[in-house]
Amino acid sequence: MVTVNLGTLYYVLDHVYGAILHRTKISPPFFSRGWGGSKLELLERMIKQLFPEVEGQNWPPSLVQPIWKTVWESKTASLREGVFKTPCDEQLLNALPPESHTARVGFLSPKFVPPQKMACVVHLAGTGDHSFERRLRLGGPLLKENIATMILESPFYGRRRPLLQRGAKLLCVSDLLLLGRATIEEARSLLYWLDHEAGYGKMGVCGLSMGGVHAAMVGSLHPTPIATLPFLSPHSAVVAFCDGVLKHATAWEALRNDLAVQKAAMTLEEVRERMRNVLSLTDVTRFPIPKNPNAVIFVAATDDGYIPKHSVLELQKAWPGSEVRWVSGGHVSSFLFHNGEFRRAIVDALNRLQWKESPL
Template identity: 30%
Template sequence: MSTKNHVDHIFRRSLLLSKLFTKSWGAPKTLERLLYFRQNFIGQGRINELIENKKPIMVITKEWNRKDITYMEGNFISPLFEWCPQLFPAGVEKCYWRGLFPHSSKKRNGLVIHLAGTGDHTFFRREYGFANDLLKEGYSAILIENPYYGTRKPKQQFSSSLLNVSDLFVMGAAIIGECNFILRWAKESGHWPLGISGVSMAASNVHDPIALVPCLSWTTAAPVYTEGALSDAIQWKNLGKELSSKHFRDAISQIKDCDWLEQLQDKESFDRQTEDSKRFMWILMEEFTNLNKYPVPFEPSLVKAVIAEEVCSFT
């Protein structure tokens, strides 16, 4: 096994205890709503219009002090749920977060939202791996619990194993709305400057100059789910069966401003040996995760990407 494949397999096993997307691509109506939302709102930098129209209520549930740090926990209903509740399984719609702030407001130099990586269901890893050291420099932290993770995990879902491909896109769209609402709340509460670490799409709809530190990210998730670390964990047989059904294809063909099936038939754009299910996965990932589909951050000079220059061998 090559070094690259060896790392891929170790990475996948460390994240997943079972298969991904065991149920379906997602209901065509769900994909239709997500496409409309991507094209007309977050793809146009308009998520804050939805927040203004029906602003969520921030609920602070707990606050305590430990040494020189003030801890706070709260929740609110995801702005995406306010717009389209049909996208959310029961229990996913409420965003839970934990904040860590220097006790003295005079020692607060800024605030960073630390978003969860794949498989991160708790606050522990981000609190001890990122927030604590930044607190020493006076930077507050807010840790968000991702949709479909932790207490926001649907009852039918095992661990990080999303049931539907569309769940991943609901997660991404929801996080964009949730980050924008928290940043607005933080700014109104006197925190500045602001930043986000973890997911680059989350900053695409922010209309203020904020810092952004995407970690080991890429411009699209398409290669990861079709060729990389997570591809072997996907239930390609089940997805291929659904994709081949006339009922599913007819429903997809009815989606307005959607050319996914036309792209699927364009064999020259893909390796001729690649099965339809992997081609369709690539098409959907390009549609919903490619950064070219989203606005450029308000101040690009504040983006500091963390990238991997070498592949390490685990032997």
């Protein structure tokens, strides 16, 4: 009788899913239009300027004022959607596609509870998460804990997706960095709104996979302690696009041809090395330690075919005091079946924060 290790099965499931999704011609590959030319150079410079922000040089961020409409409500809770102009500066705004200039946010909150006695967590999008539904399912049960859920629609996703882009497959490498930088700016502005305009007593930021990387960056750069919850996420996009399953979804030949036009002909190995250098800018271990690392909880999968264990542990090591919780399964199965563990981590991380003092 042949027995199959369950962990191996989860790992294989991730690769089978990735093969079906990324190695077939169901959808085009990532970066089919190359590196992004001058936009990539701009983003490389701007991301390098992120690191000193934590010293207060770029705080507070632009205050956004979403225009709200109620889309659903019950006796105890309401769901509103808001739109606002992205707070990105002029350089970033010019680099973003016009479709991404207006941000959309969902806001699920309890009724009849003062914000000062509530917490709110901003949920950032993982790769391919174009809508609010999955994150609403994650955050909805937290209402009974007096935890509101704010959901940001990422640039390049949902209604903000460029006309020529199919699904989540970004057209240029620069789009990945631009998506990340704009998401960080927007999430920071939303946290500032929750703090200074809405008056929430505690705040946090979370995300799955790519959204977890962005959540870690936002938590790192926030000037006061917030709960930071990266779920099933690597310490860097290098892990996903150069080492993991997504390397099979990358248009390496198009990237090689684009470099050949710009410079001299390069081997595929040299192209991959160039990609590593560019995506090293997303390495969260280079970011400052969050103000309260005890309120940082990573949730990672034991048999993740996308995110290896060492990647999660690298960030935990860089942020002493943070916690890693392991769930049994792979990337896909954990994404589907471990919402309870994700919610528990959110509650626990928020409980490690002090309530904000109410003004006299």
